[in-house]
Amino acid sequence: MALKERDEFSGQVTTGHEWNGIKELNTPVPRLLWVFLSTMGLFAIGWTIMMPSWPGVSGYFRGLLGADQHEAVQQSLVEAEAERSIWSERLASEDLATLAADQSIMTAVRQTGPALFGDNCAGCHGYSATGNAGYPNIAEAPMMWGGDADTIAETIRIGINANHPETRYGQMLAFGRDQMLGSAEISALADYLVSMQGEKFLTPEENAAAQTLFADNCAGCHGEDARGMVETGAPNLTDAHWTYGDDRATIRQSIYNGRQGTMPAWEGRLSTAQIRLLALYVMDLRGDIP
Ligand code: HEC
Ligand code: HEC
Structure with a gap:
């Protein structure tokens, strides 16, 4: 290791580099550390005064601004719930034809429908409801069980060949296997x-x-x-x-x-409002709601 060399005029240590006889002094950048730390300290003290901070025996210091994220979230949840319960109450109880004619309800159906359908129905019927092999196209095909809103809601509620006491039975017989036809x-x-x-x-x-x-x-x-x-x-x-x-x-x-497709029953898994919302959503996909 080379010895540290001092500049003979200033007495400073040099970096040891030399360009055409000119040597570079090793002068560190000014010490900003203390400025930096004290700024942070000031900010931190200010923050603990303005915002909720120090824990106490029976709670915590709420801060001069009184800001409370928890309350803010709670408040927006309450507001969203109130808004939703207005139309979910209507969806659960009012006549489906009346609901279909109500623009504010149909706006809610169009906003909520895709996620509800995506979570519960798309796995079999596809995201656009146009079906897959073994699962009918419910966006375009004539409905096997009837295509008015009440019938669709009922099909969703009780299912087809499903585990529900009122389920619909659709039994395409096995004519060959059961030797009814050659x-x-x-x-x-x-x-x-x-x-x-x-x-x-x-x-x-x-x-x-x-x-x-x-x-x-x-x-x-x-x-x-x-x-x-x-x-x-x-x-x-x-x-x-x-x-x-x-x-x-x-x-x-x-x-x-034969064929015995199973459409699950949704009563008990989805609320009445959700089932009726999906009936309107399916009607809307079919272009049956103006
Ligand atoms: C596990 C697969 C599966 C899921 C999940 C499913 N379905 Fe079905 N769905 C079927 C099958 C299979 C049929 C056809 C049954 C038959 O008639 O043989 C059907 C039929 C239907 C029908 C009647 C079609 C007609 O022609 O009358 C509607 C309406 C319907 N589904 C809506 C939905 C809705 C809404 C959801 C979501 C809540 C959903 N389905 C979820 C499998 C499924
Ligand atoms: C007891 C009532 C019943 C009888 C009788 C019946 N079917 Fe069906 N058939 C159905 C039902 C219900 C379905 C729908 C099954 C499903 O979607 O899972 C169906 C579905 C079918 C399908 C499948 C359609 C598709 O979309 O892929 C064909 C093909 C069919 N039937 C032909 C026949 C023929 C041919 C006969 C007479 C030999 C016959 N069916 C007799 C009730 C019946």
Whole structure:
């Protein structure tokens, strides 16, 4: 280690660097530490005087400003709750048609609906409610159980094939597995449904035979015209909306093994106001609320 060199004129220690005979003195920056510390100290003292600070025996010093974040949060919670309870009370009790016509209610529905639907329903029906394989499109498809607000609210409340004493039962029978129809008959029916989509051509004889099979086995639930019946929850088989799939193989599967989709019952898990809010939200997604 080199010895510290002193500048002969000022007596200061040099840094040891030298540029063309000029040496640099090792002069530290001025000592601002004390200024810094005392500023902090002053600020801290000021803060403890103005703001809630020192603990005491029965509480704490509340500060000259009386600022209290806890109270502020409490206050805004109380205000939000009061506001919400006004419309959640109305949502729980008033006629759904009246509510649908009320702009302030529909604003609340549009603000609250996406999060409520996202948390509880999107997992099966998708965020935009357009469905997934096995889960119906409830934003666009005709409702199997009926599409007015009260019926939708009821479907959400009691579910379908769910664990609720009043639940709706939608039972597409397993015609193949339970040996009610043979393989050829199931194929004829699958061809018949595919032909209604315009994707297969049946001879008049094939069509007539399939129509008879349909009338004998399927019309009781799906209707003579195959357009579905809300009484049985059986869907329209002539349109473009399919819960399980519209290709021949999937249709054959539906007829062979049956289908019993489960829609959970939400009574007890969501409040009445939330269930009715979701009914309005779904109606709104469907474009059924002006
Ligand atoms: C675990 C999956 C699942 C979740 C979660 C779920 N659903 Fe469903 N939902 C279904 C299935 C499956 C059906 C179709 C049942 C059937 O008819 O076979 C259905 C049917 C429906 C129907 C009736 C459709 C019709 O055509 O009549 C509505 C309305 C509905 N769901 C709304 C909701 C709402 C609102 C939520 C959230 C609170 C929700 N669902 C959550 C699975 C789910
Ligand atoms: C007891 C009533 C009932 C009978 C009888 C019945 N269905 Fe169904 N069917 C339903 C219900 C309810 C559903 C909806 C099941 C679901 O969504 O989980 C359904 C669904 C279907 C589907 C699936 C539709 C889709 O969206 O993917 C097809 C295909 C179908 N039925 C064809 C038939 C044919 C063909 C027959 C006659 C052989 C028949 N059904 C007889 C009640 C019935």
